[in-house]
Each structure stands twice: as C-alpha cells, then as structure tokens.
Amino acid sequence: MRCNIMLQLVGFIALVLLVTAALFAWLQTRPNSGQNTEWEISQNTLY
Amino acid sequence: MKSLLMRSPIAIALFWIGTYLLITVLPLFILLIYPPPGGRRFWVEFSVALGFIGLAMMALQFVITARINRIEASYGVDILLQFHRFTSLTAFLMVLIHPVMLFIVQPETRQLLNFFEAPWRARMAILGTLAFIVMVVTTIWRKPLRIPYEPWRMSHTILSVLAVGLGLGHALGVGNYLSLFWKNMLWTAMALISLWLIIYVRLIKPWMMSKKPYLVEAVTSQRGNVWTLALRPWGHDGFCFHPGQFSWLTLDITPFSMREHPFSMSSNGDHSGRIEFGIKALGDFTRTIKDIPPGTKAYLDGPYGVFTIDRYEDTAGFVLIAGGIGITPMLSMLATAAERKDDRPYLLIYANKTWDSITFREELEALEEKLDLKIVHVLREPPEAWKGEQGYIDKALLARYIPKYKGTRQYFICAAPKMMEQVEQALHNLNVPVTQVHMEHFNLA
Structure with a gap:
C-alpha cells in the first residue's frame, strides 16, 4: 500500500515536470518570444 | 506555519514535494529570462527541457541519499530510499527520452552516435548515459546478478558521479543555454553541491565517526x-x-x-x-x-529513523505488531517506556514460528510487570497444549485485539516485508487511519 502511495506521488511529480517541460518549450518557440524567428528575419531583410 | 509544519504530515509532505519540484524546475525558469536560441522547434526545446530536468533530478539524488538529518527526520530513511529509487527511474527515462526525441525530430543528430567521430560534448553524453544504464541495471538486478552489497555500493557511487559529471559536461559543451557566465555558475554550483555531499558522506562523516569509537x-x-x-x-x-x-x-x-x-x-x-x-x-x-x-x-x-513512540506524546496508547527480529525496536520502545513510567496502554502482537524461538521472551514478560502491557503471541507451529493465537496475523486476529476506538492509538509494524504489507492492508481494512500506521522496512538494499 505504501508502495502504491509512493508510485502515485512520483507519478504526479513526473507529470508536473513533463507539463513544465512542455510549457518551457512552448514559451521558447512562440512567435513573440523575443527570438529572431525566420519570419522576423525575413521581415528584417525586406526592410 | 511552523507549528503546522511540525505537526501535520500532510503539510510536511507538501513542503518537501514543493521544494523538490522548485529545485528541479528552477534552472528552466531561469533560462526563460534570456532570449532562446533561435529557429528551434517545439520538440527540440521539449527534449532539451527533459534533459535539464533529468540532470537536476540526478543531482538531487545526492541530497536525498546523504542522510541529512533535517530531511530524514520528516519521513525516515526507508521512505527516502524508496523515493530515491522511483525518482531515479523517472530521471533515467527523461535522460533517455531526451536524445531519442532529438534523433526523431532532427535525424542529422544521429551521426553523433558515432563515438569516435563525434565532438566531445556528444561523447560525454554517450558515456554518461551508459554509466546511468549500468547503474540502473546493476541496482535493479543486483541479487539475480549476484553482485555483493559492498562492491555494488562502491560502483553505485562511482557511476552516479560519472553520470552527473558527464551529463553536466555535455550540457556545458553544447552551450546553447549554458554559454552565459551565470548560467554556467548555476549548473556548476549544483554539481559542486553534489560533489560536496559525496565528500561529506565518504570522507567527512567517516572521519567524525572515527573520533567517537x-x-x-x-x-x-x-x-x-x-x-x-x-x-x-x-x-x-x-x-x-x-x-x-x-x-x-x-x-x-x-x-x-x-x-x-x-x-x-x-x-x-x-x-x-x-x-x-x-x-x-x-x-x-x-x-x-x-x-x-x-x-x-x-x-x-x-x-x-522516525519509527519511534517519542513522536506521539499525545496519543492514548500504542499497538506494536512485530514478526521475528522485528521485535528489536519494539523492545527498545517498551524498555524505555517502562523506565519512564509511561502509564499508557501498550498492546504487543508478536508473531514467531515456535514458542522456543520467541526472541526476548523473558525480557518481554518482565516488562509486563512494569507497564500496562498486554502481549499476544502468535505462533505458526504452536506446541500441543497451546491455547493462544496461531497462524498468521490477519484481519480477524487484529479485530479481536485492537481497541474499539482505533484512532486513539498509534500502530507500529516491524516484520518481514510480506508480513508488513499484509498487516498494513489488514489495518486499513479495519479502518485504522493510515496516518497512524508506522512501518520500518529493514531491507534497505
């Protein structure tokens, strides 16, 4: 029973970490994240 | 707040889990402050994030296993070791998914697997991952592989240092997120803290012990x-x-x-x-x-250890359930309680094979004179004229002896793992609150 509780706890921690990783990736790759995206570069070269 | 943390197991659990999560994800949050390297896709960033999280989890294992009293005092070494085992496997999976995901979304990275032609940062990743794999395999299958405990423990320490060190070397070598000075310092600080803990466990603590023989x-x-x-x-x-x-x-x-x-x-x-x-x-x-x-x-x-009656001064009494050598901590509890003239009721349910094999039988009988102590012996092979309990400690037996108002007692179980599991389940089925059941696993390796 204790093992089941520990499995659930670690499962929850793993889920939180996966969601955080996904959130990180989304924040880093959204178009207005501050990076020079290909679109912005293409706009810069036009102007 | 301090009182809540000292008393409520739920509050203590939330505090430590929150701290663990914060430390694990903090490096990622700090990376968000800076503009990211451009042109990378979602799955690449996700893979990198998993790599960093896996590396942070690996570094934290040195903290969990360093026997730091403040951490150990909350839940005990056996629970910490169980947490260590499960979170290590989680870190292992994340460390494995990191390159596999990269190989799928950026197939050109597969050529980094060519060890002799790959740059050093890739070689470190390969070697670190191999060290991690060997560590996991030799730990999970230590007994089937017939690896004696002491060599295993030495190799476990060496492999863990290699895995974390090479992982950090790989991250520094890739440099996309670690090329700025203070980000280097953050990860280097984590590595140094881990290294310090190893030095503490392997050198400083033994030195302190050698001064007190x-x-x-x-x-x-x-x-x-x-x-x-x-x-x-x-x-x-x-x-x-x-x-x-x-x-x-x-x-x-x-x-x-x-x-x-x-x-x-x-x-x-x-x-x-x-x-x-x-x-x-x-x-x-x-x-x-x-x-x-x-x-x-x-x-x-x-x-x-947290397996002690001293943590429960305000309980009305105790139920101690032991099997074989599991009587050892119970004897300490009873002997100490007797000298302190503890007037609370103690119930000891003690399982053994035969009447002659009951460890500390005479000492326990003597303690019945000094304490409000009732001993129920349960024998698997009782003598012929035996009128006491026989067989195994199960739900029916427990129901005969534990008090009607179950929440008024603290329950301590110490026995072989299978018996502890069965007794814990039986107490649960008898509606004993789970926060009042305490167990000590003595098979830590």
Whole structure:
C-alpha cells in the first residue's frame, strides 16, 4: 500500500515536470518570444 | 506555519514535494529570462527541457541519499530510499527520452552516435548515459546478478558521479543555454553541491565517526538465532536516541570502508552508556556476530529513523505488531517506556514460528510487570497444549485485539516485508487511519 502511495506521488511529480517541460518549450518557440524567428528575419531583410 | 509544519504530515509532505519540484524546475525558469536560441522547434526545446530536468533530478539524488538529518527526520530513511529509487527511474527515462526525441525530430543528430567521430560534448553524453544504464541495471538486478552489497555500493557511487559529471559536461559543451557566465555558475554550483555531499558522506562523516569509537562489551545469545551486541562508548559519552531508532554499524574495520549495516537499537533510548542491538544471523555479515570478541572496535552513524513512540506524546496508547527480529525496536520502545513510567496502554502482537524461538521472551514478560502491557503471541507451529493465537496475523486476529476506538492509538509494524504489507492492508481494512500506521522496512538494499 505504501508502495502504491509512493508510485502515485512520483507519478504526479513526473507529470508536473513533463507539463513544465512542455510549457518551457512552448514559451521558447512562440512567435513573440523575443527570438529572431525566420519570419522576423525575413521581415528584417525586406526592410 | 511552523507549528503546522511540525505537526501535520500532510503539510510536511507538501513542503518537501514543493521544494523538490522548485529545485528541479528552477534552472528552466531561469533560462526563460534570456532570449532562446533561435529557429528551434517545439520538440527540440521539449527534449532539451527533459534533459535539464533529468540532470537536476540526478543531482538531487545526492541530497536525498546523504542522510541529512533535517530531511530524514520528516519521513525516515526507508521512505527516502524508496523515493530515491522511483525518482531515479523517472530521471533515467527523461535522460533517455531526451536524445531519442532529438534523433526523431532532427535525424542529422544521429551521426553523433558515432563515438569516435563525434565532438566531445556528444561523447560525454554517450558515456554518461551508459554509466546511468549500468547503474540502473546493476541496482535493479543486483541479487539475480549476484553482485555483493559492498562492491555494488562502491560502483553505485562511482557511476552516479560519472553520470552527473558527464551529463553536466555535455550540457556545458553544447552551450546553447549554458554559454552565459551565470548560467554556467548555476549548473556548476549544483554539481559542486553534489560533489560536496559525496565528500561529506565518504570522507567527512567517516572521519567524525572515527573520533567517537565504541567497544564491544558483550555478545549474548538470544532465542530465535539472535545475538545481542552490546557496545559502550570509548572516550566519549555516546548518544541517547528515541526508542525505535536505528544506527549504521561498522564493526572491526575503519568507517572509511563504508562497510556499514543498519540495525535497530534494542536498548533503552535514555541510556547512552550502553547501546544494544538485536541481530539475527541471516546473512554473510550477521552470521559473524556471534564470533566477535569483547573489546572489538565499532563505529556508529546515528541515530536515524522516525519509527519511534517519542513522536506521539499525545496519543492514548500504542499497538506494536512485530514478526521475528522485528521485535528489536519494539523492545527498545517498551524498555524505555517502562523506565519512564509511561502509564499508557501498550498492546504487543508478536508473531514467531515456535514458542522456543520467541526472541526476548523473558525480557518481554518482565516488562509486563512494569507497564500496562498486554502481549499476544502468535505462533505458526504452536506446541500441543497451546491455547493462544496461531497462524498468521490477519484481519480477524487484529479485530479481536485492537481497541474499539482505533484512532486513539498509534500502530507500529516491524516484520518481514510480506508480513508488513499484509498487516498494513489488514489495518486499513479495519479502518485504522493510515496516518497512524508506522512501518520500518529493514531491507534497505
């Protein structure tokens, strides 16, 4: 029973970490994240 | 707030889990402050994030396993070790998914697997991952692979340092997120803290132990193939402990050897001048206890453990459930309670094979005179005229003896893993609150 509780706890921690990783990736790759995206570069070269 | 953290197990659990999560994801949050490297896709960033999280989790394992009293005092070494095992496997999966995901979304990265032509940062990743794989395999399958405990422990430490060190070297070498000075410093600080903990566990703590040796005073035979090993401090005052706690014992060898074994103290916790252990002759080390001569040097790292009646001063009484050598911490609890003239009721349900194999039988009978103590012996092979309980401790037996108002007691279980699991389930089925059931697993390796 204790093992089941520990499995659930670690499962929850793993889920939180996966969601955080996904959130990180989304924040880093959204178009207005501050990076020079290909679109912005293409706009810069036009102007 | 402080009172809540000191008293509520739920609050304590939330605090430690929150701290763990915060430390694990903090490096990612700090990376968000800076503009990211451009042109990378979602799955690449996700893979990188998993790599960093896996590396942070690996570094935190050194903290979890360093026997830091403040952390251990909340839940005990056995629960920490179980947490260590499961989170290590989680970190392992994340570390494996990181390159696999990259190989799928950026197939050109597969050429980095060519060890002899790959840059150093990739070689470090390969070697670090291999070290991690060997560590996981030798840990999970240690017994089927017939790896003795002490060589395994040494290799486990070396492989863990390699895995974390090479992982950090790989991250620094790739440099996309770690090319700025203070980001380097953050990860280097984590690595240095981990390294410091290894130095502390392997060098500083053994050195401190070597300054406080003990001498074997007596080795006494007990029923049930058990030996009581009595130690007295040599040149210092020893330590008092909470009855039910355990220590790591190093016998007849330097503490730097790390050949230590955990045993519960069976003596009165308030007596620091003589510390006793009840040790059953089961394995390679324990079978040698009977031959240890008085005067042999010993070293103790302890006390540890939260398996103690001292944490429950406001409970109305205790139910102690033991099997075989699991009686050791219970004897300490009862002996200490008797000397303190504790007037609360104690119920001891003690399972053994035969009447003659009941360890500390006479000592327990003597304690019945000094305490409000009821002992229920449960024998698998009772003698012919036996009128007591027989068989195994199950739900029906427990229902006959545990008090009607179950929440008024604290329940302590110490036995072989299978019996503990069954008794815990039986108590759960009898509606004993789970927060009032306490167990000590003595198979830590």
